[in-house]
Amino acid sequence: MSELDAALTVFAQEAEELLTDMEDALLSLETKPDDSETINSLFRAMHTIKGSSGLFGFSAVVGFTHEAESVLDKVRNGERSIDAELISVLLDSKDHTAKLIEHCLTQQEAPIPASLAAESERLIRQLTGRQTTDLQQSDDSVQLEIEGGGEISVDDNWLISLEFQKDAFRNGMDPLSFIRYLRTLGEIKQILTMAPELPAGDDMDPENCYLHFKIAFQSDANKQTIEAVFDFASDDCDIKILPPNSKFEEYVNLLNAQDDNHVKRLGDMLVQVGALTQNDVDHALQSQQAIVESENQGPSKPLGEILVERHVVQQPLVDQALKKQEQTKQKLASEANYIRVDATKLGHLINLVGELVISSAAMNLIVERHGLSDAGDVAASMNALVSSIRDTALELRMVQIGETFSRFKRVVRDVSKELNKDIELYISGGETELDKTVVEKINDPLTHLIRNALDHGIESPAQRLAVGKPAQGTVQLNAYHESGHIVIQIADDGAGLNSEKILDKALANGLVKPDHDLSQQDIHNLIFAAGLSTKDQATNLSGRGVGMDVVKKNIEALRGSVEIDSIEGEGTTISIRLPLTLAIIDGFMVGTGQDRYIIPLSMVDECIEMNANECEIDEIQHYINLRGQVLPYLRLGDYFHNQIADTHRKRESVVVVKSGQTKAGFVVDELHGEHQTVIKPLGKVFERLNGITGATVLGDGNVALILDVQGLIQAAIKNKSRPAPFLTSQRIQ
Amino acid sequence: MSNLIRRETSHVVAVQEQVGQYLTFLVGTESFAVSILDVKEIIEIANVTRVPLTPDYIHGVINLRGSVVPVIDLSARLSRHCSEVSKRSCIVLVAVETGEGSQLIGMLVDEVREILEIPPANIQPAPDFGTDIRTDFIQAMARVDDVFIILLAISRVLSLDELSLLSDLAQSQEHLVAASD
DSSP states (O other), rough: HHHHHHHHHHHHHHHHHHHHHHHHHHHHHHTTTHHHHHHHHHHHHHHHHHHHHHHHHHHHHHHHHHHHHHHHHHHHHHOOOOOOOOOHHHHHHHHHHHHHHHHHHHSSSOOHHHHHHHHHHHHHHHHTTTTHHOOOOOOOOOOOOOOOOOOOOTOOOEEEEEEGGGGOOOOOOHHHHHHHHHHHSEEEEEEEETTTOOOOGGOOOOTOOOEEEEEEEESSSSSSHHHHHTTGGGGTTTEEEEEOOHHHHHHHHHHHHOOSSSOHHHHHHHHTTSOOOOHHHHHHHHHHHHHHHSSSSSEEEEEEEHHHHTTHHHHTHHHHHHHHHHHHHHHHHHHHOOOOOHHHHHHHHHHHHHHHHHHHHHHHHHHHHTTTTTHHHHHHHHHHHHHHHHHHHHHTTEEETTHHHHHHHHHHHHHHHHHOOOOOEEOOOOOOEEEEHHHHHHHHHHHHHHHHHHISSSOOOOHHHHOOSSSEEEEEOOOOOOTTTHHHHHHHSOOOHHHHHHHHHHHHHHOTTTTOOOOOOHHGGGSSSSGGSHHHHHHHTTTTTHHHHHHHHHHHHOOOOEEEETTTTTEEEEEEEEEOOSSSEEEEEETTTTTEEEEEGEEEEEETTOOOTEEEEEETEEEETTEEEEEEEEEHHHHHHHOOSSSSOOOOOOEEEEEETTEEEEEEEEEEEEEEEEEEEOOOOGTTTEEEEEEOOOTTTTTTEOOOHHHHHHHHHHHSSSSSSHHHHHHHO | HHHHHHHHHHHHHHHHHHHHEEEEEEEEEEEEEEEGGEEEEEOOOOOOOOOOTTTTEEEEEEEEEEEEEEEEEEHHHTSSOOOOTTTTTTEEEEEETTEEEEEEEEESSSEEEEEEEEEEGGGGOOSSSSOOOGGGEEEEEETTTTEEEOOOOOOOHTTTHHHHHHHHHHHHHHHHHHOOO
């Protein structure tokens, strides 16, 4: 990758982020149109994209963003109010900018196609068209208070103050000639001659120069040029040049436009925009130094203050420059807190940490086997380090889900407009973190579920009013952590699922037998069945179920699960439960026979002895009375391998696992304890396997399988509810 | 099918001057062969972890230098009895193409024999009948010293789609039994 390509990648990334921010900002403006910080961020987004596009010569992008920027600038200055219409146009502009950038990035050489150009023009017209009506000329331009120049009218003039020293004449200086020369650069509007130090009578030395001049000077020349006029006199004359007010705004703009890649000194910033000359700064610094020396110690006066005192620059400009300096500092500070890292490097690091975890497990095993007690301490402390390295490495990949959530604001806005529905999206729990690889894969299922909620869940405003609901429908996106998992909920207050219709369809499809004993929940879950998702049937079913099997499959591929909870007429809540990471987990190792399995530790509630007195075991019904609670259980060995029951089992244990609100017990022969588990994919062959989600390599080099707790709990519950389960009957045979 | 052979052999031709090399092995008492180009590695049988709720032909998974690799019991896959693991049992590792790159799969065989060079002239298309193996598993028949050896079509025998589908079926069958019980 050449340097330019690398720079382009950064540009593309940056532009994408900025545009995403811009979208967020626009959407939040819909509710809070007066938030000046948001408007500023909009302006900055367009401004930065314009600037960076300029660097790469993407003139189409520059041209378009420039228009958007100027409109936003007006909004920022309060010259134009922001309303729903403007926000819509700006949202379109944002999309259009993204298209333009994409075009520039992919086909750098090709000219902008006519369709894009036409769209640009249309949007620019929309953006600027209303300007004439809405625009209020800002008459109240910044009024500046000029100290010391009171006697001279300062309207838009340079203010030059010349204080000649007494030796000026002796050194061959003629003030008049300088003033004459000055006139070649512009027009002297007014000149004030002062002689404040002129002594009375005989004390006056005619060879001394007592004259001070204040000149109001009109010129287009810049400060450096004007100062150059007095270059020769600079030793014998104290020259102060104060820029005119009109220049002030120019300076401020220049200041704002200064690139903020590194913090500059105040003087340098002002010199760079032309408000000061290097001489001004040098003199000010000298006097600052002098003050420090004369007062011996104590904090020196800030340079800005000295400059203002010396009347070479206006106070507001100094303030502005200081503000800018502060902003730059902050920006750099916040940039320094983040490092962009290639995701593949991070992935590689996490793989290595995984191998480290496995090797350290192997070492522990050897230490234990050989009874090396002194090595044991070292191994234990290394183990602690390895597990904290593991946690830190995994944390690196954790991102907040908020960004993914806020993308749906746009989806909700667009879709609800399209459907003529009034729908508000509420987001909570955006700060919940999960693995980036999971975030990427959850986007599509989420989009699907939200579209479903908007399209089929929420009724039209008329229908809503008819059943006594507010016309505005709400969709809530919520996320929170629960026992090593993240739960994402999509809740709507729409019509809910119509169980009868679903059941009718399922019966017609042969998915359910007529003599079913399905609970309400089972019927709702039918919408995830593949058979109910073909288009034809789905339209009859008000569309619900299109691709829901795909949603479920995608989520299950992430070792997650999806639950549906719906009350007819009141709404539907869909909860997605996902593991926080796909790489390494804390596991709990158990054994049945010679097989060993890993249960995610976060899902283990407690371990009890199978034959303990406090629980009653029902061998036929397959449940345990656990302190008054009914706990369905599953003999893992039997369930997995149909082993014929061993009449004299060893002491068995029950591992009580929970997933959400449901609990179940797994009966196992041995408890091996905690185990840092590096999840290895089982590959395509086993992708449809129930009960197992992955595998891991143990310290001794063997493979252990990771249990799908959620799926097994369901199996255990089914086992309990059926009076004569398959496995029991086998054992009886 | 004949297309397949031509492509396969022409591939070999380029490398081996018209003579293909084939790895022969025993499943039960029968000899089979696969193109040496498909074989990545042959390893001794190590600790295999069995995977529950899978059909017989899934022998289990092994740890191959840190990654988990499935092992197929070739005997069961070819509709014979499950292999008895003996001292001579080996795992032949082959790479199978998937949509997202290739995946290693192990084949449990009863004994690895030798590598044979078989000229294309001795390779004949599979017969339509006369074998008890699914015809699409047979890529061709090779005549070696007047004995026919079946050249296996690895992409069919170890078809990932089919393997994962069948494990699905096996489960639903089990559940059907459970329901009817």
